[in-house]
Amino acid sequence: MSTLKEATRARLKTVSTPTLATALYKRGLRNQFIQDVHALNPGLPTMVGEAFTLRYMPAREDLNPITVFQDPEHPQRKAVEICPPGAVLVMDSRKDARAASAGGILISRLMVRGVAGVVTDGGFRDSAEIARLSIPAFHSRPSAPTNLTLHQAIDINVPIGCGDAPVFPGDVIVGDADGVMVIPQGIADEIAVEAVExxxxxxxxxxxxxxxxxxxxxxxxxxxxxxxxxxxxxxxxxxx
Incomplete structure (x- = not known):
């Protein structure tokens, strides 16, 4: 269940990630910027939502054939279907963009379901297609091969690292043309007020x-x- 106040969401939509970085730095939080991710569609409004996470690990071939996608409980497919509307799907792809974290169809499904945005420290396939969608999407660089070649989706909604930033489920994710910040859930309200000032x-x-x-x-x-x-x-x- 979401705990993000609509007033806080509205305030965060009016401020920049550099300003948030300064506000967090004043509190001693220096590692909240997701490194080396870029907006595919930087012209969209600022992305704000609570983190819903997906973790990848290095693939083990005998456990990760292409047939795993036939399982409706496959973590990647399941995450796309249960990520709450208004949340941001944040993926730990080990900063490895050689294989795609997701592609145009899955990102389209998130968009249609009302998810606020999607972030990976790896890459997306179909990046040109995703760039035309109305859902904010952030990645490292385009990737063509499916994640099955290198990644194995393993956990949903657990603490992860994304682009060297710690991301806990429920943390507030803010993304704009400069990048993506992670605000610890417990201080999101006060950070939003301070950032507006x-x-x-x-x-x-x-x-x-x-x-x-x-x-x-x-x-x-x-x-x-x-x-x-x-x-x-x-x-x-x-x-x-």
Missing amino acids: MTAFEDFVTEMVQKQGRSIRGLYPATNPQTKLDFEAWRKERGR
């Missing part, structure tokens, strides 16, 4: 730099007391 200040700073030509000294960070007064006036004027 940080975004307002960053928007103010950007406007001061681009439109007024101000120096960043005393502005970013706001070490000049006048900066804080200017920011409050800016917020009031814009309803931020």
Whole structure:
């Protein structure tokens, strides 16, 4: 059952992953960015959802013939069918994109079921097809061979590593054109509120730099007391 508040989801859709990285770093969390994954469709709105995980291990040939896909309980197929709507399917593919974590049909099924997005630290086949879908998808690079050649789907909804980031079921996943952040479930609400505040200040700073030509000294960070007064006036004027 989802515990992600709709207000928190809405806030997280308005902030960037770099801003979230800073907010998490302030709390000593330095390893929450999923390394080396890229959006296939970066023009889509920001992806936000709770993590539902799938873990791959190195394939053992006698246990992983192509006939395993005939089993409706096969972990990969099952994950696609039970990943909750609004969640993000996060796959641990051991940072190995030589074989595909999934392809266009499975990603389409996730999209139709209302899943919020999909992430693998491996690769997808049919990447051009996936890039045209309306579901956010992140991978390392395109992969043509089926996962059966190298990967064996083994566990559903267990703690995993994805792109060197720890991902626990229920963690909040946020993905945009810059990449994917993992927010520990217990602090998602407060991180979302803080990130919205940080975004307002960053928007103010950007406007001061681009439109007024101000120096960043005393502005970013706001070490000049006048900066804080200017920011409050800016917020009031814009309803931020």
